[in-house]
Amino acid sequence: MGRKKIELKTIECPKEKSSKYSKRKKGLLKKAEEMAVLFDSDIILLVFSPTSKPNLFYPHSRPLSGILEKLSNMSEYEREERFDLSLQEDDKVIELAEARELLDENTSILRNWQDPHRVDDLARLTIMEDHLVSILSLIKKVFIS
Secondary structure, eight states: OOOOOOOOOOOOOHHHHHHHHHHHHHHHHHHHHHHHHHTTOOOOEEEEOTTOOEEEEOOTTSOHHHHHHHHHHSOHHHHHHHHHHHHHHHHHHHHHHHHHHHHHHHHHHHHHHHOGGGOOOHHHHHHHHHHHHHHHHHHHHHHHO
């Protein structure tokens, strides 16, 4: 069973904010370290706490100067291009999620039409009835007119 989605909103209580920030930061650092090890990638993570204290993370297996040098050797065009590509990827992920949601909805509707005797939701039956009525009126228009 999956986890429930939580509503994201700013945490107002300073004590609660501090404890949750600490837990989330540890989780984020753990994920960053896993990525660095699994994919042999260079990762630098700079996070400012709610108290504006900076936290810098980088894998200790690689020197920070080497990672920063690699970044500085990239042209501005390359950096912008990579940023644009990541934005395009984000858009595609959102588009894919919307398409998947639409597919799930249509699959559910199709399932209802394949076995209408199993539909026990009155609202769904009303929608199916309205759909049949509109199709019937369209057929009458086309063949009678």
